[in-house]
Amino acid sequence: MSGDEAETAAQARAVERTTGGDLKTAQIAGALLNHKDDKKGHHDLFHWWWDKNVGINFTYPDTSNTWFGFMVKSKKGAKSFNHMEQNFWNALHYKATLTELVALALYSQSFSHPYMHSICAEASHKTNMLDLGPLHHKFHDFILYVISQPLLVLNSTDYTTATADGQPWQSEETINKIQELAPTLPNLKALFLAGLQGTEETWSHFISEFAPGGLIDEATQEEHDLAWLAPTNDVNEGALGSFCLMMQRQPQLSLLGYNSQRMYFHNETAEFMQKFFVELEDHLFLHKAAQEAMGEDKKRKAAIIQFQEQKNAEQQE
Structure with missing residues (x-):
């Protein structure tokens, strides 16, 4: 696209959806090494679209199916990386992306895992989310502290000062590997610091709900209890x-x-x-109501498919 051409909606969407670096690498790794199909189940839109357009209620074979396994084996006959595998391999051997991944791992060990451990512990004790203002201010203060002294985390394996909760590392092996790689990544400090500064902005916005003089801070304990919220x-x-x-x-x-x-x-x-339900008529009435409700379910699926097809058509314009 030349400089004097206006950007189309399709081009804007393409730029917005184009990702790379550490986050994209992590997504590829998840798809390759720890896919969540066993949790997601099947893709409803595909089933409904197939049923509507082909007229057959079709279920795609799962990965334990013999036929599916045969297809995968046949595709790998060339014994070479596919596109996704090649991208993953390249990312792990590209220093800029590797630096981003190390910064993410360091942040997760010093902040993300301690926060999740703390918040889940509060949830297990049925603590009200509205009473966790001090906890969130504590983590925000830790971010500010590390921004002022990033080497406290970058050059340290002491979890008592390098983690937000002062507890042992979630993965000591990860920290040892980071310390091994750090000398070969000259931009790690700048990248880690930039990430912390962005995180601090988000946390400042988040904990504004708990600000002194705010609604949560000024509310009584009785009002907190009446508006109880789960921490997770x-x-x-x-x-x-x-x-x-x-x-x-x-x-x-x-x-x-x-x-x-x-x-x-x-x-x-x-x-x-x-x-x-003591009479046959009771069960017959229930069966009739269930059949009528199935019609409403079909209408719901048809409406979703119609919306998706309309959206696809608009994107192609």
Whole structure:
């Protein structure tokens, strides 16, 4: 694109989605070495699109399927890297990207893991998120401290001063490897410091909710208790994980069917049916209601597919 040409929407999206460096390398590594398909389950949009356009309720074979394994083996007959594997290999041998990865690893050991350990410990004790202002200010203060003295973390293996909580490293082997690589990475200090400064800006915005004189700070303990918030999202993630596992076992199960099963076992529905469903007409009525609800589920899927197709068409313009 020449300098006098206006950037199109498609070009703007392409630039926005083009990634590289440490984050892209980490994404590729996750896809290659620790793919999360076993957690994500199947891709609903593909199944619904296939059902709508081909007319067959089709489930793609899983990675344990013999036919799928045969396909993978055949594709690797050339005994060479595929595109993703080659990119991953190149990234690990490119000093700039390696420097970024080391900076990320150092940040995770000194800050990310200590924070997650602390916040999960509070969650296990049923602590109210609204009462964790001091904890978050403590971590923000640590960031400011390291910004003023970055060598405290860069040149140290002493976890008592180089981690935000003063607890042992999550991975001492990682720290030893960082210390081994650091002398060969001349830009590590500048990159690590720039990352910390960006992190500090985000944390300043985040802890503003706990600022002295703010709503949370001025609220009474009784008001905190009335507005109780969990420190983590584990409950919702646990429900999502259960859904994904169920969809692996029953890939054709609809969302409505899954919700109905959950309600049956967790909402005392089973006891209610055993007590009040005494006539055949009761069960026939329930079957009719379920069939009518299935129609609504199909409408929901069709609406999602229609929206996706419309979005794809707009992006191609």
